[in-house]
Amino acid sequence: MNEISCNVCMDLIPLVQDGIASEDSRKAVEQHIKNCESCAACYSGIVPPVADTERLIVDVRRKVQFFFVMLLMFGIFFGLGLTASSELFYNSLIMPIVGVFGYVIFRWKSLYAVPLLLLITNVISFVLNVFRGIEELGMYSRVMWTGVYSIFVVVGIVIAGLIHYAFRKE
Numbered sequence: 514m515n516e517i518s519c520n521v522c523m524d525l526i527p528l529v530q531d532g533i534a535s536e537d538s539r540k541a542v543e544q545h546i547k548n549c550e551s552c553a554a555c556y557s558g559i560v561p562p563v564a565d566t567e568r569l570i571v572d573v574r575r576k577v578q579f580f581f582v583m584l585l586m587f588g589i590f591f592g593l594g595l596t597a598s599s600e601l602f603y604n605s606l607i608m609p610i611v612g613v614f615g616y617v618i619f620r621w622k623s624l625y626a627v628p629l630l631l632l633i634t635n636v637i638s639f640v641l642n643v644f645r646g647i648e649e650l651g652m653y654s655r656v657m658w659t660g661v662y663s664i665f666v667v668v669g670i671v672i673a674g675l676i677h678y679a680f681r682k683e
């Protein structure tokens with residue numbers, strides 16, 4: 514019997530398991546997995562077949578994206594919280610990093626998505642602070658700072674985007 518390659522074996526495994534493979538294919542797979550540990554592991558279900566692996570990658574990518582959304586929101590809340598304090602200048606570091614997270618999540622759409630998020634978060638915290646009677650900045654100042662932070666955010670996005678493109682060309 515002719516030996517089949519691992520790729521052919523991987524292709525045949527689902528057919529064999531579903532019972533729709535030809536007798537010859539089934540024998541070829543059985544012959545192959547006697548001598549091939551990785552295909553045997555795949556056959557016995559220890560390693561998910563290719564389609565499942567792809568699903569796994571999508572799943573991991575979604576989790577990574579969620580992680581970056583959390584980082585982005587944390588950066589925005591933390592940065593905006595500093596606006597009325599003397600640690601305000603840290604935002605010249607925090608906001609570009611927020612921009613990098615934004616690029617990871619939204620790519621170039623982050624150029625308007627992140628400033629929009631900044632503005633929305635600022636408006637919400639303004640309204641909440643007014644209701645609680647602890648607003649220190651005022652709407653005008655908040656809008657102005659949103660603009661200033663957006664510039665830093667855009668710097669971070671452009672840097673992340675350029676690095677991303679530089680690595681993709683290689």
Ligand SMILES: [Zn+2]
Nearest residue numbers: 519522549552
């Ligand atoms: Zn193999």
